[in-house]
Amino acid sequence: MREILSGNISRYRKSLGFTQEALADKLGVTFQAVSKWETGQTVPDTVLLPDLARTLGVSVDKLLGYAAFSGETSFYEEDYRKDEYFWGVTPSDMCLKVLELLPPERPLKLLDIGCGEGKDAVFFARCGYEVSAFDISEAGLGKAKRFAEKARVPVRIFRANLWDYRLTERYDVLYSSGVLHYIKPELRDEIMGNYKLHVNEGGLAAFHVFVEKPLIPPAPDDSSHYLWKSGQLFTYFHDWTIEHCSEYQFDCNSSGIPHRHAANRLLARNTGLVL
Numbered sequence: 001m002r003e004i005l006s007g008n009i010s011r012y013r014k015s016l017g018f019t020q021e022a023l024a025d026k027l028g029v030t031f032q033a034v035s036k037w038e039t040g041q042t043v044p045d046t047v048l049l050p051d052l053a054r055t056l057g058v059s060v061d062k063l064l065g066y067a068a069f070s071g072e073t074s075f076y077e078e079d080y081r082k083d084e085y086f087w088g089v090t091p092s093d094m095c096l097k098v099l100e101l102l103p104p105e106r107p108l109k110l111l112d113i114g115c116g117e118g119k120d121a122v123f124f125a126r127c128g129y130e131v132s133a134f135d136i137s138e139a140g141l142g143k144a145k146r147f148a149e150k151a152r153v154p155v156r157i158f159r160a161n162l163w164d165y166r167l168t169e170r171y172d173v174l175y176s177s178g179v180l181h182y183i184k185p186e187l188r189d190e191i192m193g194n195y196k197l198h199v200n201e202g203g204l205a206a207f208h209v210f211v212e213k214p215l216i217p218p219a220p221d222d223s224s225h226y227l228w229k230s231g232q233l234f235t236y237f238h239d240w241t242i243e244h245c246s247e248y249q250f251d252c253n254s255s256g257i258p259h260r261h262a263a264n265r266l267l268a269r270n271t272g273l274v275l
């Protein structure tokens with residue numbers, strides 16, 4: 001918790017353009033105190049937390065990193081309320097792999113799980129897939145809708161929480177980029193089982209998840225909460241054809257603080273074998 005809090009203070013302070021001195025002045029503390037909070041040497045006094053959160057424009061829950069744990073709100077809700085696209089509008093590389101492996105030469109149904117502001121969902125719709133997409137963030141979904149309207153493509157967008165939403169219809173492609181680490185580990189088997197049962201024969205699961213690596217320190221954003229074990233994602237698809245699986249590391253600045261992630265990427269095809 002201490003690491004998340006220190007990262008968040010620094011992140012929100014920088015996003016508002018405050019120096020440590022400016023934040024310290026607003027709170028009536030010394031800039032050394034702010035510096036120590038941000039390096040994790042000390043934590044702010046509890047009585048200061050409401051003021052600190054208000055000054056940084058976030059809730060106390062979010063400042064402490066609890067917002068995402070509740071599973072009811074998105075860590076990115078406030079970022080998504082801004083006009084600019086937090087994740088940009090360029091589709092992720094994994095979209096191209098889907099396109100290569102299962103081009104929409106016939107009507108293909110695709111579900112984007114945790115679509116955020118819709119950059120990948122809109123790309124797929126532009127390519128001709130019949131796209132549905134969900135996320136927990138109202139602000140993200142609003143932006144995804146506007147993005148689809150602007151691109152003049154149909155995307156069925158709905159709000160759902162990964163934790164309790166289960167698929168009841170089949171898709172040709174289940175796609176999810178940077179989202180499945182929000183699933184609580186105790187729900188993983190059940191949810192992955194549900195997902196696998198809802199991919200048509202010949203269809204694909206294309207998933208990108210953050211994984212734990214001993215040499216990479218926890219990220220200052222909320223991506224570290226339920227990291228997968230390295231390689232764990234692949235094991236769920238041992239009875240499908242693995243079209244692609246890889247592990248890689250990359251630098252990220254999404255929180256305003258440079259950090260590194262490790263991730264696994266999987267594209268697996270349901271070849272219809274029932275064991």
Ligand SMILES: C[S@@+](CC[C@H](N)C(=O)[O-])C[C@H]1O[C@@H](n2cnc3c(N)ncnc32)[C@H](O)[C@@H]1O
Nearest residue numbers: 074087114115116135136137161162177178182
């Ligand atoms: C790292 S972002 C990725 C967004 C998008 N896939 C992209 O690549 O641009 C993670 C997304 O997961 C969503 N999310 C987090 N917890 C969720 C939950 N319990 N149910 C549904 N979506 C969730 C967040 O709102 C956020 O949009």
